[in-house]
Amino acid sequence: MSFNSLYGLGSHSPDANLEVFLPLLDSAASTTVLDYSGKGRNGTLIGGDNTSAKAGTGPNSWLTSAFTLNGTDDAVDLGSYAAYAVGSGQLTVSARWLRTSQLFPFSTRSSSSTTGYEVLANVAGAANTFAGRVSGSGTGITGANVASTDGVWVTSALVITAGTGFEVYKDGALEATTTYTPTPIANSQNLYIGRRGTSYFAGKASMFAVFSREWSGAEAAEDAAGPEPICSSAPSLSGTETEGQILSCTNGTWGLPSPFASGSNGTITYTRQWTRSNSGSGSGESDILGATSSTYTLQAGDVGKYIRCRVRASNDGGFDSAADTSSAFTGAIASAGGGARRGDLLLLGVGA
Secondary structure (H helix, E strand, C coil), X not given: CCHHHHHCCCCCCCCCCEEEEECCCCCCCCCEECCCCCCCCCEXXXXXXXXXXXXXXXXXXXXXXXXXXXXXXXXXXXXXXXXHCCCCCCEEEEEXXXXXXXXXXXXXXXXXXXXXXXXXXXXXXXXXXXXXXXXXXXCCCCCCCCCCCCCCCEEEEEEECCCCEEEEEECCEEEEEEECCCCCCCCCCEEEECEECCEECEEEEEEEEEECCCCCHHHHHHHHHCCCCEEEECCCEECCCXXXXXXXXXCCEEECCCCCCCCCCXXXXXXXXEEEECCCCCCCCEECCCCCCCEEECCHHHECCEEXXXXXXXXXXECCHHHCEECCCCCCEECCCCCCCHHHHHHXXXXX
């Protein structure tokens, strides 16, 4: 499990329960907010368009921009909540937020005017202004507040369980839990980022997602850690393909998966594993014990075999094992003498 698999990035297919995924990296002069879930649920920015004025500095090197919401009329309309098919009662809402004043509680709440799960952010003079909102089943929900510091980005996840309660994660760690008695209702209200009725969130928003299932604590931690590297150009080998000679393996070219084209999510480091095979197509391929450096000295046991090197790249998000990439195989490794080895000659003599 990795960030990439959670969001369907790199070689992974999108999670079947990923209902909407908005990196909020849009900058074109348009009101369309692009959805990367594969379900085509683009949002609509209200109160302006996706110009540089709406795309302020983001939380890190891979989320380089964010929507700056003015607290007056800015929000993202994601359409009818009913379209998100979350009738099971299980739900996860993930977001990154930077508020501009006072407390930042991350909560669920029900009020007399609106019933449903709601992600809140208090700002000066407007208690319970919504940073995000999911209107749906559930009443009588008790809020759980998680404090944060003005001007500091927070990665948050709200996990709503099926009929039992919810969990609040901050920067990948469990911060609060509570229970509620659900009362399912029909609801056709819209899902918004940054708006509840006539109240608006003042601050920055980046990378918003909704899953129609519960996240585990490990998944919340992966979400906070961010994307892992993927390979765009495979490693390559150099050296003489002869017993006793040294082969070298390059790293290849690695970076973050789309849509996170910028940054690296920390320093990328590499580990290697050399393998040998019975053929250039990989039959009988197995790891060579202890062969984990960028170079490998060909051994007697490699003669007639085919060698390659597998590279794994890691960053602050960890690694995506599905992104591990191998070089091409060598040709059949030759013996040091250019022919059969002494042991082979002796065996041939005995056989005669």
